[in-house]
Amino acid sequence: MDEESLIEAAQQGKIDAFNELVLFYQQQVYNLAYRIMGDPASAADATQDAFISAYQSIDHFRGGSFKSYLMRTVTNKCYDELRRRKRRPAISFEDFGEVDEESNPVLTSERERPEEVLERQDVTHAIEDGIKTLPIDQRITLVLADVQGMSYQEIAKITDVALGTVKSRLARARCKLRDYLQEQQGELLPPRYRHA
Amino acid sequence: MGKRLLEREKSRRDKDEWLSAYLDDELNAEERAWLERKLASDPAWRADLEALRRTVSLLNDLPQAPVPRNFILPLSMEKRPRPARSARSKPAWVAPLLTAATALLALAFGVVLSLDLLFVGPAQFASAPASEAVSVAEMPRDDQTPLAENGVESGVESGVESEKRSAGEVEVVPEVEVEFDAEAAIPPTGIATPVTLIPPSEEAEMLTQYGATTTPAGYGAATAPPAEEGGRGVYISATPSPTSTVAAVAASTIITAIEEPAPPMPESAEDATPVMTESVQGREALLSTGDPRT
Numbered sequence: 001m002d003e004e005s006l007i008e009a010a011q012q013g014k015i016d017a018f019n020e021l022v023l024f025y026q027q028q029v030y031n032l033a034y035r036i037m038g039d040p041a042s043a044a045d046a047t048q049d050a051f052i053s054a055y056q057s058i059d060h061f062r063g064g065s066f067k068s069y070l071m072r073t074v075t076n077k078c079y080d081e082l083r084r085r086k087r088r089p090a091i092s093f094e095d096f097g098e099v100d101e102e103s104n105p106v107l108t109s110e111r112e113r114p115e116e117v118l119e120r121q122d123v124t125h126a127i128e129d130g131i132k133t134l135p136i137d138q139r140i141t142l143v144l145a146d147v148q149g150m151s152y153q154e155i156a157k158i159t160d161v162a163l164g165t166v167k168s169r170l171a172r173a174r175c176k177l178r179d180y181l182q183e184q185q186g187e188l189l190p191p192r193y194r195h196a
Numbered sequence: 197m198g199k200r201l202l203e204r205e206k207s208r209r210d211k212d213e214w215l216s217a218y219l220d221d222e223l224n225a226e227e228r229a230w231l232e233r234k235l236a237s238d239p240a241w242r243a244d245l246e247a248l249r250r251t252v253s254l255l256n257d258l259p260q261a262p263v264p265r266n267f268i269l270p271l272s273m274e275k276r277p278r279p280a281r282s283a284r285s286k287p288a289w290v291a292p293l294l295t296a297a298t299a300l301l302a303l304a305f306g307v308v309l310s311l312d313l314l315f316v317g318p319a320q321f322a323s324a325p326a327s328e329a330v331s332v333a334e335m336p337r338d339d340q341t342p343l344a345e346n347g348v349e350s351g352v353e354s355g356v357e358s359e360k361r362s363a364g365e366v367e368v369v370p371e372v373e374v375e376f377d378a379e380a381a382i383p384p385t386g387i388a389t390p391v392t393l394i395p396p397s398e399e400a401e402m403l404t405q406y407g408a409t410t411t412p413a414g415y416g417a418a419t420a421p422p423a424e425e426g427g428r429g430v431y432i433s434a435t436p437s438p439t440s441t442v443a444a445v446a447a448s449t450i451i452t453a454i455e456e457p458a459p460p461m462p463e464s465a466e467d468a469t470p471v472m473t474e475s476v477q478g479r480e481a482l483l484s485t486g487d488p489r490t
Contacts, residue, residue, distance in 0.1 A: 013275040019268040030263045044264055051267050056275075120259075127254055145220075146255035152222065171216035178251040 007066060010058050018055050025067060026051070028148070029074045035143040036078040038132050046081060050074035071148070072158040075140055082136050130180040138173035145170050215245050219252060 001009075001017070003024075009017035029050060034043035050073045061069055131139055137159075144155045145166075155166045217223050218231050235241050 015269055015271055015274040022268050023266065026263050026267045027260065030267070031261050034261045035258070040261070040264055043261075044267075047263075048267050051269060052273070055269055055273065123254060124258060127258060142255070146252050147258055149256070152220070167217060167222065168213055170220075171213040174216050174248055174251055175212040177255075178247050181251060181254070182247065 003066060007058070007061065010055065011061070015055070018058065021066065022051050025070050028067065029070050032071060032143060032148055033074050033078055035128075035131065035147050036075070036140055037081070038128060042081065046074055046077040050077045053077070065154075068154055068158055071144070071150075075144070075158055079136060079140065086136075126181060126184050127177070130177045130184075133180060134173050134176055138169050138176070141166060141169040142173035142177065146174070211241065211244065212248075215241070215248050218245070219249060 001020070003021070006017045006021050010021065026047065030043055030047045033046040033050070034040060037043045037046060050070065054070055054073045131142065134142060140159060141155060144150045144158060145152075150158070152163055152166045152170075155170075156163045159166070161169075214223075214227075214231055218228065223231060235245060
């Protein structure tokens with residue numbers, strides 16, 4: 001059954017059809033949430049909430065890219081959660097702890113040598129920490145563009161802002177992350193990632 | 197000093213946006229040509245561009261995180277399918293239209309009812325005794341005595357009843373009409389005033405207009421109508437049609453005003469009905485034969 005038929009069936013209330021869409025898109029949706037939220041537990045919560053909301057409001061889906069529909073839903077969930085945390089400073093990102101690499105096989109690979117794995121983990125940590133320093137709007141724009149590979153137009157639609165706003169947010173986010181990584185290069189980044 | 201810093205920051209932002217857009221190939225040909233000339237002539241711009249390119253590359257190379265679990269929804273969350281909107285379903289404008297129509301009908305009913313109570317109500321109460329007299333007259337009697345012979349008001353009998361009666365009984369009615377004295381039939385009270393105020397021509401016109409009949413005998417309010425007319429003489433109110441209107445109500449009001457002398461009718465009818473006739477005939481008999489008491 002193709003995606004359009006699955007969406008129509010889901011709009012008729014058939015949850016089996018929607019679950020097929022969940023299985024197809026959950027990797028992308030979860031990764032977007034993970035890069036925005038910065039920890040697996042919050043990303044899983046946001047992903048589950050996003051699929052529930054997407055199913056409950058699937059009647060409002062009027063065609064177009066279903067992936068964008070899901071990405072917008074999970075982005076809004078992440079945005080709401082981050083803003084809620086911002087309103088309650090007592091809950092900080094540190095309260096959720098560091099990412100446990102042992103329980104997160106994404107950061108390891110059997111084909112890589114141990115020193116390569118360690119080097120890549122350092123870079124990944126540096127990038128993730130740098131992303132966390134960005135304002136919410138810039139963080140979401142950066143993840144959508146450079147992690148998810150979406151176009152400016154898609155980002156403008158998902159975040160519901162003008163195209164020019166996407167450009168400026170992305171430029172500022174990239175440059176802030178660049179400056180952050182340059183500050184950390186002596187300690188965290190491997191030589192091949194450092195400036196010449 | 198501050199102004200220079202602001203201009204430098206603005207210039208830096210402009211440079212960041214230029215470089216970021218250049219990396220994403222979001223510049224047009226003219227802008228791209230200008231930026232490439234700038235990069236060729238300014239090493240600082242080139243260094244910033246390379247740093248930005250590496251940053252974006254690191255982001256692109258971030259590994260995909262495997263999902264910790266499946267996010268499929270439980271079957272208990274399945275929604276009931278929404279019923280498809282059939283073509284037979286009422287359009288959205290029907291409900292307010294029906295509501296407005298109901299409100300208008302209720303208003304019209306209220307107006308008619310108010311007019312009815314205001315104008316017709318008291319008259320109906322006033323004519324109630326006559327109606328009761330009719331019902332009494334129409335009650336079956338044990339002795340099956342003809343009504344005319346019993347001296348009950350024949351003027352309130354229907355034409356149908358008159359037709360059912362024997363020919364001898366019917367003959368009494370014309371005799372009443374001939375011998376009835378209108379002045380004697382009008383009681384001395386003011387109740388009969390409306391009748392006297394209506395000229396015979398207008399009365400006949402009104403009764404004819406609303407389906408009732410009257411006798412041509414002047415102020416014959418107490419006279420019985422011809423049996424073939426099917427009327428009840430002056431006691432007949434114009435029967436409103438099913439499509440009764442305010443005009444019909446007003447018409448019945450006028451006719452009821454004519455009916456107002458109805459209560460005294462039984463008294464006058466006693467004189468005008470066969471009882472009176474019998475008494476007249478009795479007086480004539482007495483005159484001719486002499487009083488047996490004398």
